Amino acid sequence: MKKLIPLVFLLCFILNLQAQNPEIDKLNQQIENSARSNPDSAKVYMFRLLKYSSKLHDTVIGKTYSNIGIQYNRLAVPDSAEFYMKKALEYTEEYPLQHGKMYLNLAINYRFGSRYQESLEALENAMQFYKQAKNKEGEGLVYGEMASNYNYMMNSEKALNYLQKAITILTEVGNKRELYIVKQKLANLYYNNGDYTFAKDIYEEVLPFFKKNIGANYYYTLLSYADCLIKLEENYRAAEEALKEVEKGLREMNNMEYVWLSVSNLAQVYEATGRTQQAQEAFQKAYEGSFQLNSPRFMEISARYIEFLNTQKQYSQALSVIDRVKATAKTTRLKMNADNEIDFLKQAVATYTQKGMVENSLQSFERMDFLKDSLNAAINKAKALELQEAFQNGIQREKNIVLKKNNELLVENNNKKDNILILSILIFILILGIGFVLFKSNRNKLKLQQELVSSLEISKKALEEKNTLESELRLVRERSLANKEKELVKVSLEMSDLQNRLMELLDHRENPDSSQVLAKKIKDILGQNNYWKYFKGKFVEVHPAFALKLSEMFPNLSDNDIAFCCMLKLQLSTKEIASLMGISNDQVDSKTATLRRKIGMGDDILGFEKLIDHLE
Incomplete structure (x- = not known):
């Protein structure tokens, strides 16, 4: 109860301070009105609010900077978004809950820019501060965002694991809105794995909830739902209506990156229903728009466009699209993941084949093989890291148990001053015990190291023998193949x-x-x-x-x-x-x-x- 009193005074102080300035109230209202529909205006109002920094609490300033970053993200200006989100962290360092939220926003910005590893690192920081603030809801949100990253990285196993953790926590705390968002992420996972029927069912479950308060999540979900209908080829009319609603809504919100994605999907509907001219116009708009926007969806949209041009035998136009995509290959933001590049290379091989460009076709084919091998290697590495993480978590749990006991001793010391002498004796005994344990541990460790050195020498010798044997087997195999070819020619x-x-x-x-x-x-x-x-x-x-x-x-x-x-x-x-x-x-x-x-x-x-x- 005593700990709550300073927080109550702080809250009253902030409310009283803001209530004394009607200009701040007016700006807050303007920000709220424009945040969803007009990022440019919302940004201007936020900068004006920061002019009153001397009258605002640090957490309010930090949140405002983070919200400015969010608006830049919606405007597809990731560098500015990152700058202001990092600036927000400077004002919330002493407030774990707010600090965790700032790291969560930064992680989402990294994910939108295809910077998945940096996003995961930011989420680890967010998790640390949410746990420090004992905020279970925040932990659930972090697990959901981790799942999104692994979903884009095509690591379905890890994505599903984090989604299950998020669902369990959000169900416990009763946050229905975030629970539906996590279910949407689960549907995205099934979509990425080609299970469009199951994904469609989950999208149909969450759409009515998002429609009650229409925002970005509603349009993103509706976009994915329409894509499922296209993939299943069962209801092109419903898909077209949904995509037109998405395009209109996102244009009003000035979210152009997903506008062009919806236009690209709409082009697929036109193509499937025989409206070839409309399809080509829509593909061209989406392709040019995503390129001008430096969108991570550029390669995905380009691959669809090339496939359409190949079916229409417009190979020269397809070649010009391929050349532009290759010219942007060094820009990390312009591709979501390796699967996008594989899809692009498949269409490029088809184009090169029709144009008789054998060398280009072979190069693209070899790049596809390399990417497929890299994906398999990444999955294996992820599994190894998962085992390592489980081991480290076990060690951390043991450390937490020890820390918890020490904290209990300290609390007892503060509450019972009469037992200081007894507590000192206990600590002294504990130190002696730890010293004895460390002595025995070091002695055992030295013995284990000696055994390890001996084992490594044996392993080295075995490895050398194995390499020699493999070299001999390779020579025998090469000779055998040469003899078989000679035999085949001779018998023929x-x-x-x-x-x-x-x-x-x-x-x-x-x-x-x-x-x-x-x-x-x-x-x-x-x-x-x-x-x-x-x-x-x-x-x-x-x-x-x-x-x-x-x-x-x-x-x-x-x-x-x-x-x-x-x-x-x-x-x-x-x-x-x-x-x-x-x-x-x-x-x-x-x-x-x-x-x-x-x-x-x-x-x-x-x-x-x-x-x-x-x-x-």
Whole structure:
């Protein structure tokens, strides 16, 4: 009760101070009226309010600076937003609850700018101050924001874990509004994992609640809900109505980043319903608008636009979009995550293929493989960090128990002065005990270190032996593959030679008339039993990835085309290929020319040969 008295006096002082200045009341009202719909005006009023800093409490000044940062964020000026949010921290250092809120706002700003690691660090600071203030609701909000970061980082497992923590805490404290926001984040998680039906159901649950007090959350949720309808292809009309409502509402709030995202989604609806011209116009607006805004959604919107241009066979226009996206690749803010870049590269490969730009196609393909490998590595690293974090939390819990006991001793010391002597004796005994424990601990630690050194030496020797064995196995494998390729070529040539010799014997037989029926049967058998099946099985042993990569790069190639490329890979002659496939020499030449046209290389014979030779 005694601790509450200074807080009550402080609150009364602030209210009394502000009540004595009608200009401050007027500015507060103007800020409240313009904060949602007009960020520019709200910002001006906030700066005017700061002119009365001498009459405002530090927490009010800090909150005002943070709110200015929020308005800059809505105006897509992240650097200014960060500056004012950091300035807010200077005024709230002595107030844990307000300090935690300032760090939470800063973390959200970092997330909007795709700076996920910095956002997580700011959230750790926010969590520390919320716990210091014993504010469970704040802890729930931090867990929800952590989940959003991991959701954008495509770490679904960790995102779900933090969402569950947030839901548990917010349910306990009874904060219905924030609970619905966390449920919205849960729907976003299912959306990112492709479970559009379940995501749609959760969006339908939370939308009526957000509609009671329409703001940014309502429009964001409605935008995601419309996207689910598009993905499920079940109700384009409802999706279009929702997206038009989102575009109108966000324009009024001057939230242009999400305006362009909604226009991009609207373009998808137009395309799906056969309104091609409207779709192209909408895609172009969203693409240009997000670029001018330096939006993190620029690459996502560009990938959709390129896909549309490819379907319309506007490959030159698609190339110009690709070039602009590549020119902005160094700007971290212009892409949300690796999945956006993978989607973009898929569409770029399709464009390059149609334009016959094989080198560009190969480079994009290799970049896609690298990003996929990086994502897998990041997931593994995240799991390792999670184990480490669990271990550290266990240690921290033990430390907290010790600290709690020490605090209880100190409280008892303050309340019972008569027991100072006894408490001193207890502390002395405790120090002796700790000294004894430390002595034994150091002795055991030294013994463990010695054992560890011995174990490391053994591990080093085992690792060296393992590396030697792996080198030998690699050499054996390389020799085996070389021998298999030689064997494959040799057997193929032998089969081809045998088939040719049989045909020569038939062509030069002594009595053609009498053995004409028999000759026809032998030719039919030779024509039906080409050796492609045997050849294919052996070829996969030598070059296991060749056929798969070729089909991924050029989906329009048939199995017969892939087989033909495999024989070209072994540098077989026209005559040998004709024998193996049971066709004539002229047909081999014709098929080679057709194949070049299919992959967009036309008369570029050298380029075609280079592609076949270098692809593994």
